[in-house]
Amino acid sequence: MEYDFIEIEKKWQGYWKEADIYKVTNNPGKPSYYVLDMFPYPSGAGLHVGHPLGYIASDIYARYKRLKGFNVLHPMGYDAFGLPAEQYAIEHGIPPAISTDRNIQNFRKQLDHLGFCYDWSREIKTSDPAYYKWTQWIFLQLFQCFYNRQEKKADSIENLVKDFERTGNQNHPCPGDEAVNFSAAQWQAMDEKSRSDILMHYRLAYCGYGEVNWCEALGTVLANDEVINGLSERGGFPVEKKVLRQWYLRITEYADRLLDGLHQIDFSDSMKEMQTNWIGKSVGAEISFPIAGHEADQIAIKVYTTRPDTIFGVDFVVLAPEHLLVHLITTVDREEEVEAYLQYMKSRSERERLAEKKITGCFTGAYVLHPFSGKKIPVWISEYVLSGYGTGAIMAVPCGDERDFRFAQHFQIPITNIIGDAFTGAEANATKEAILQNSGFLDGIAMKDAGVIVVEKLVAQNIGKAKTQYKMRDAAFSRQRYWGEPFPITWKEGMAKALPENTLPLVLPDLQEIKPGPDGEGPLANNRQWIESAGSDGLRESATMPGYAGSSWYFLRYMDPHNNTAFCSREASDYWNQVDLYVGGTEHAVGHLLYSRMWTKFLFDRGWIGFEEPFKKLLNQGMIQGSSRFVYKLNFLQEEDATSKLPAIFISKKYADKFLQHKKTDTVLEKELYDVLKKHGIQVGNILKDRHPDIMTLHVDVNMVDGYELDTAAFQKWRNGEYAKAVFILEEGRYICGAEVEKMSKSKFNTINPDDLVMKYGADTFRMYEMFLGPVEQSKPWDTRGIEGVHRFLKKLWRMFFQEEKGLILQNAEPTAAEWKILHTAIKKIGEDTERFSFNTAVSTFMITVNELAELDCHKTAIWEPFLIMLSPYAPHIAEELYQHVLQVKGQDGPKTIMDMDFPELEKKYLVETSKVYPISINGKLRTTISISLEATQADVEALVLANEVVKKWLEEKAPKKIIYVRNKMINIVI
């Protein structure tokens, strides 16, 4: 009986489905464990081999935990709103709802083939009105709440208004605009619109103004991804920045709690560091620099600095080009140049601005006065200062800051040295240790002590204050797009109004055609009927929510997916609690993972759930990259003659390399080319000399390439025979391709579809091979060579149960000590490896174990039964199948599925003989090694050392005064 994986996998997948084996219920009798994958965006390209990496890892762990006695929640769903579906609709006229559902079906089919233990009864998709009803509901809660800084938690706007009526806003400084201050009486006197505007500055979901990528030619807002070098991806039209009304989440109010929460959760240090840096908390000071010539109207430039101690080193002030004061302060003679600079800035993305090595800037002609010395300081504008961070203005201290230094050097601004010898004049020195000089009242004071003194003085003179600043900005929460959740908001007389909760969901209407609305609005604005359908409540908001809206809380919905009266009952969320293990890529480090943490904290503040961190432990899976292959096409200068009718000519890598190196053909190539073309009946004449051949590098489908060798016949059939008449110039009879590691992508023809591999080798082989490739956390290029090894292992395992002539050879005999030892070593290693997510080494251990048992010709049920239970998380189908035969031989009516068994317990006694090797060093020189039993005490070790032949002899010879001690895994003998 052969290992027939197709039959076995079909059989077990059918059985699991039929028996609902993976359905879980809230079972208070058992400890819960929640294993979650980051749900996929169902792209049209389907699943590639990179997707399942994390899914397989989480599936193994979920099954392992189940064997360990936990009630495991392991669900899956789809992040179904997003730009690509909308783009597809624009290009192909197929509505996003339809293409998305089609893609989901395809994903589901592919996932099913891999034998995952998902509880599909809990499947969710974010574009389902039954789901986004609650996304809209949570949005409304955010809209109706503000962050109460005194209580450090979200509180209702209702309470805020009550406080305003009593005491004005003195207890609640305005987070949206510091300048907003009013008394109870003033509040009472305000009209409805003014009150609405003020409340907007407090709401956790609020409307404001922000810059977007605007493409005039397309009449639409573009995502950063759709902009390439300042031009639109579609059409290549110029893209500018434009200010539009946008919704935001006031995540900055949660900055401190998002930082504090990092201590409670098990994320990698690098992940925590990324989030910490993103939030970017800094402590410093805000300082006002009065503008020379404007003393009367008291106009000043506010700068933010983390180094108030360097205040006397200020040689210039730099404003962000967007700074509101730029136009006011620019002097007449500088206007033209400033205007030109601002024009140049319009096309610059933030990324470009920060990444630019070239130093640009422009003097405004204006001066500010130093707050202490009164010195005149020139004011510049430059792209390296961003309007979004701090006050949009900096005080530049070239002797202490590298960027300021380079700027000063480039524009030949004189540099003041306030740190004496610590500044060489060749580069800036950002030290905090120096003693200040040239610093007025700070002379002789250490820098680290000076900051406090400066702040005190600033406060005393009322020209500055200490300030904590965050780099993180509020999260933009609206998109001028169609395929997203509609906002449950209407607008009337400039005021936003929440829809009543009992009218949710506000269903996204179908559109005949998706095209940009007027004045930068989204496509929904074109559907006047829908926009006006709120009647006297006003006009509906035409923007939709961004991709991360639905994904910010989906892990809660899985706990109670069919609830019609709440996003998730408190009972369900109390039982399942936090996600115990969350598996996904690092690319979400500062997006999704920060937003979902904020939403969880908000829902916790409002008492809807009982925990404030969503994910207890995060496992980051690495990205599987594609290994692309290239062919080299010989191109000739096109002229109206015979050459343009030549077939496509492809030359092998060796020749292409040579060609690219010398930028011309060499004689060998020339001769071979001649011969090949002649063979094809093509007369070329002096073509190579006259036609200036050039080489074009083309991606080829990696599935047509074996290693590096191109299957030329397949290539000729590729793309409906586009290259059917292609001619190949081979090296040693083969066409060798070029190669490069890139992101896996359809357009690079380097995607590997798991379906093909599952068809050829089976899901079990595929699962184990993906794990065997390397550590889950590590990124690596996909390489199919090697999958045979894992497949061989499973075939070998099968033969331990079945042999050709004899059939089933399993027996019930009592295992020998050696056999027990092999089993228990495996239990120990596989258990440990699975616990620490070292799935690749666990697969190795399975292989070693089977090899060792094969050598002993062991076919005993007592050994193989526990082995199969251990194997089942990794290769569930074959484990289940073979387990049935164990039951049959044992004559037991055991549980029907291996999933109801327990992971085998380790019995230590069989490990006693296992020994560890200790190196022995004498005076630091390594002499020999000895083996010591795992259970040996230190006294045993010392005795063994003395007994050791080599050491004993050596000690006798030298007769040393000896001290022997054991440290770490080293035995040291010191004379």
Place this chain on the structure above:
RNA sequence: GCCCGGAUGGCGGAAUUGGUAGACGCGUCAGACUCAAAAUCUGGUAUCAGCAAUGAUGUGCAGGUUCGAUUCCUGUUCCGGGCACCA
């Protein structure tokens, strides 16, 4: 540019806490079985020198700490991910 990772044989990788570098798998070479092939099995395989025993070198590069460094520190090169509207 900024933030976070990574680099070990021909290839993917192992070395769990600073202690025999290269487990396991692929590939490859030799052999067994076979008319032959496939499948399977056995053995070799870091590099250099040597018939061999063995010796020397060796974890991107340059230094440092240590009796001892793939592991810790400093600098550096290259590669990957993120940088706020891809998800």
